[in-house]
Amino acid sequence: MASSSTRAVLYLRISLDREMDGLAIDRQREACEKIARDRGWEVVDVYIDQSKSATDKTKKRPDYDRMVADFRTGKFDAIVCWDLDRLTRQPRQLEDWIDAAEDRGLHLVTANGEADLTTDGGRMYARIKAAVARGEVDRKSARQSAAHIQRAKQGRAPKGTRPLGYATNGDVIEHEAEAVRKLYAYFAIKDGVSIAALAAGLSGKSAEHIPRSIPVLPAHRRTIMIERNERRRADGLPAKPVPENKPWTSSTVLGILRNPRYAGYSVYTNRMDRTESNKRRTWTAQILRDENNEPVMGQWSPIVTEEVWWAVQRRLDEPARITNRTGSTARKHVGSGLYLCGICDETVKAHSQRYRCASDEPYPHSLMRSRSQVDAWVLTVVRARLARPDLADTLPTRDEPRLKRIDAQIDLHKGKIARAQYDYDNEIIEGFDLKRVREREKTFITALETERDKLVIGSDLGPVLRSSDPVMAFDAADLMIKRRIVDFFCTVRLHPHPRGKKNFDPATVEITPKALAHV
Ligand SMILES: [Zn+2]
Numbered sequence: 445m446a447s448s449s450t451r452a453v454l455y456l457r458i459s460l461d462r463e464m465d466g467l468a469i470d471r472q473r474e475a476c477e478k479i480a481r482d483r484g485w486e487v488v489d490v491y492i493d494q495s496k497s498a499t500d501k502t503k504k505r506p507d508y509d510r511m512v513a514d515f516r517t518g519k520f521d522a523i524v525c526w527d528l529d530r531l532t533r534q535p536r537q538l539e540d541w542i543d544a545a546e547d548r549g550l551h552l553v554t555a556n557g558e559a560d561l562t563t564d565g566g567r568m569y570a571r572i573k574a575a576v577a578r579g580e581v582d583r584k585s586a587r588q589s590a591a592h593i594q595r596a597k598q599g600r601a602p603k604g605t606r607p608l609g610y611a612t613n614g615d616v617i618e619h620e621a622e623a624v625r626k627l628y629a630y631f632a633i634k635d636g637v638s639i640a641a642l643a644a645g646l647s648g649k650s651a652e653h654i655p656r657s658i659p660v661l662p663a664h665r666r667t668i669m670i671e672r673n674e675r676r677r678a679d680g681l682p683a684k685p686v687p688e689n690k691p692w693t694s695s696t697v698l699g700i701l702r703n704p705r706y707a708g709y710s711v712y713t714n715r716m717d718r719t720e721s722n723k724r725r726t727w728t729a730q731i732l733r734d735e736n737n738e739p740v741m742g743q744w745s746p747i748v749t750e751e752v753w754w755a756v757q758r759r760l761d762e763p764a765r766i767t768n769r770t771g772s773t774a775r776k777h778v779g780s781g782l783y784l785c786g787i788c789d790e791t792v793k794a795h796s797q798r799y800r801c802a803s804d805e806p807y808p809h810s811l812m813r814s815r816s817q818v819d820a821w822v823l824t825v826v827r828a829r830l831a832r833p834d835l836a837d838t839l840p841t842r843d844e845p846r847l848k849r850i851d852a853q854i855d856l857h858k859g860k861i862a863r864a865q866y867d868y869d870n871e872i873i874e875g876f877d878l879k880r881v882r883e884r885e886k887t888f889i890t891a892l893e894t895e896r897d898k899l900v901i902g903s904d905l906g907p908v909l910r911s912s913d914p915v916m917a918f919d920a921a922d923l924m925i926k927r928r929i930v931d932f933f934c935t936v937r938l939h940p941h942p943r944g945k946k947n948f949d950p951a952t953v954e955i956t957p958k959a960l961a962h963v
Contacts, residue, residue, distance in 0.1 A: 450551065452485035452522035455511060457493045457530045475555035476524040483553075485522055489514065508532070515544070522551035527558050528573060535578035542570050596712040596732045599743040607703055608664050614744035621747045623659045624706055628748045630655050631701055632755040633904050634897060636924040639694045639701070647691035653776040655922045662689050664696065701760060704731045707753035708746030709739045728757065751847070755900070778819050778926055779936065785811050786939035786954060799938060813938045817948045822936055823926075825955050829933050830914040843899055850896045857885040857892070905929055934958055 454476040456469050469492060480487050491507035514520065523541075525531045531552075532538050544550040545561035552561035552570075559573075560566040596602065601614035609621040623646060630637045637655055644651070645658035661667075666687050673683040704711050711730040732740040748756075780794040785801035787809045792799040799818060801811040829835075864881040867873045905928055911917035918929060930936065937954040 450483070450485040450522050451488045451520045452480045452483075452524055452551070453488060453511060453514070453520045454480070454490045455508070455523055455525040455531055456490065457505075457508075457525075472526045472530075472555070475526065479524045479553055479555050480522075483522075485524075485551075488520055515550070521549065522553070524553050524555060527554045527556045528570060533577060535574045538570065538574040538577065542567055542574065545570075593712055593732075596710045597740060599710045599741055601742065601744055602705075602711060605668060607705060608661075608700055609706070609747050610744060614742070616745050616747065619659060620661065623661055624700060624747045626655070626658045627697060627700055628706070628752050628756055630658070630922075630924075631759060632752050633924055633928065634759065634900070636759075636928075637922070639697050643692040643694050643697045646697065649691070651776075653923050657922070661692075663687065663692065666690075698760075701756050704728070704739075704753070705742065705744070706747045707750045708741050708744065710742040751844070754851075776923070777815060778822065778923065778930060779815070782927055782931055783818070783822075783936040783938055785809075786937040787811060789937075792938060801938075809940075811938060811940055813941060813953075814948075818936075818938060818953055821948070821950055821953050822930060822934075822955065826930055826933060827915050827918065829957075830909075830918055830929075835909060835914055847896065847899055850892050850899070854889055854892050854896075857888045861885045905932060932958070 454473065456472045456476065458469055473490070477487065489511075491511045493505040493507045511523070515523075523531070528538060531541070531554075541550065541552055542561065545552050545567055550561070552559070554560070559570050561570055592602075601610070601612070606612045609617055609624040611617055627642050627646070630642060631639070637653070641651075641654045642658065645654045645656070646661055648660035650656065666689050669684065669686045673686065676683060700706070709731045712732045734740055777794045777799075779792065779799055781791045783792050783799060784790065785792050785803070787807075788801065788803050788805055790801060790803060792801045792811070792813075794800075794815065795812075797815055799811075799813045799815055801809070803809060861882050864873065864878050868875065868878040905925065908914055908917040908921050908925060908929060918926065921929070935956045935958060937956070939952045939954060941952055942949065
C-alpha cells in the first residue's frame with residue numbers, strides 16, 4: 445500500500461490514573477504527529493478523551509467510541525497513540541484492534557516505541573500484553589469474588605442497597621418487615637392474590653381484589669435516597685434529588701418475593717450468572733450452600749419462615765404463572781372460576797354484573813346469573829356454617845413433619861421422571877417406557893399435592909376459622925380468603941333462573957357441603 449494514501453488518526457488521552465504520568469496532551473500530540481509525518485501519513489482526525497480510566501468498562505470515553513465508529517465506516521487506516529495503555533486497558537478492546545491490524549490492515553503505532561502493529565513482532569507483543577492484562581483483570585475480579593463469597597459464608601449481610609425490611613447492617617426494620625410478611629403470606633395462598641394486586645395494596649390503592657391489610661409504604665428507592673441524604677447531610681455534603689413517590693411495580697414486588705434473604709438464607713450472586721435468559725432460575729441458585737449442600741444461614745433474623753418462602757417460590761414457578769405474568773390468574777370475584785355451571789359442570793366466569801357460562805357441551809347453552817344475588821346467598825349459607833359451634837373440629841392441624849415428608853416424596857417422584865427423561869435422551873429406554881414412567885409418577889405427584897393442599901389449608905384459613913367470632917372475621921377477610929373458605933366448605937352449582945320469575949330463588953343455587961375427609 446502506498447504510504448501517501450494512508451489516512452491516520454491520533455488518539456490522545458489524559459489520565460488521572462495514579463499509575464500513569466499526567467503526560468500533557470500537547471506532548472502526546474507532537475510525538476504522534478511526528479510519527480505520522482515520518483511515515484508520510486495524512487492526519488484526518490484527532491480524538492481526545494480526558495481523565496477517564498481506560499480499565500473501567502462503565503466509564504464513558506466519548507471520543508474513543510467515536511473513533512471506533514469511524515473505523516467501522518472506513519474513515520481511516522491508521523491510529524497513532526502514545527502507548528497502548530492510553531488507547532485501552534481493556535484486553536477485549538486491545539484484542540479487537542490487533543484483529544483489525546491482522547485482518548483488515550489497520551496500522552497501529554505507538555509514539556513511545558512500544559508497539560508497531562504493522563509488523564508481526566509488534567502484533568505479537570500486543571497480544572502478549574493483552575493476555576497479561578486479561579490475566580490481571582481476571583485475578584482482580586477473582587479476588588473480589590473471593591471476598592464476597594467469604595462474606596456470604598460467614599453469613600454476613602451482603603453489601604449494597606438494603607432490601608425492604610432490613611437495615612444495611614442486617615437489623616430488621618419492623619414496619620417494613622411487616623409489609624414483607626404480608627406480601628409472602630398473601631402470595632403463598634394457592635390461587636390467591638396477584639402480584640399486581642400486592643403492588644397496588646402496598647401503594648395504598650383499594651379495590652375488592654386488593655388486600656387491605658398490607659401496610660402502605662413509600663417507594664423503596666425514595667426511602668433509600670432520603671436515608672442517603674441524611675448521611676450526606678451528617679457528612680456535610682449537599683443532598684441529592686429524591687425520586688418522586690411512584691406506585692410499587694409488580695417487578696419490584698416480584699423481586700421481594702424471590703429474595704432468599706427473607707428466609708434467612710445467605711446469598712451470593714456470581715455476576716457472570718446474571719444474564720437475562722436465566723434470571724428466573726438464579727434466585728434459588730443464589731442460595732449459598734455448604735459442602736453438604738445445606739443452605740448457609742445468614743446472621744440476620746429471617747422475616748418469613750423457610751416453608752412460606754418455598755411455598756411462594758412454588759407458586760411463582762407454576763407454569764401458568766410464568767407465561768401469564770400479568771396476574772390475570774387471580775380472581776376478582778367470589779365465584780369466578782369457583783362456582784360451577786349446573787348444565788356442564790365447568791366453572792363460571794364473571795361477565796360484567798353476572799356470572800356466565802357459554803358452552804356447546806353437552807348441548808349449546810348460555811347461563812347467566814346475577815353476581816350480587818348469587819354471592820349474597822352463598823355468603824349467607826357460609827356464614828351460617830361458620831356460626832356453628834363445631835367449627836374448630838373441622839380444621840386440620842398443620843403438620844409440618846408430614847408436610848416435609850410430602851415435599852420430599854414429591855421431589856422423589858419428580859426425580860424419577862427426570863431420570864427416565866435422561867435415559868430416554870440417551871437412548872437407554874424407549875418413548876413408550878418414558879410415557880409409562882411419567883404417567884405413573886404424575887399420579888403419585890397429584891395425590892401428594894392434593895394431600896399437601898388439605899394440610900396447608902388450615903394455616904391459610906386458620907385466622908378466620910379459629911377466630912373468636914368467625915363470622916365477623918370472614919366478613920372482614922380479603923377476597924381470596926373468602927373464596928378459599930367457600931371452596932373449603934361447599935360446592936356451588938348455578939342453575940338457570942326460571943323464565944318469568946322475578947324474585948331470586950335460592951333453589952337455583954345448589955350448595956353442596958363438602959365431605960371434609962380430614963374431620
Ligand atoms: Zn355450562
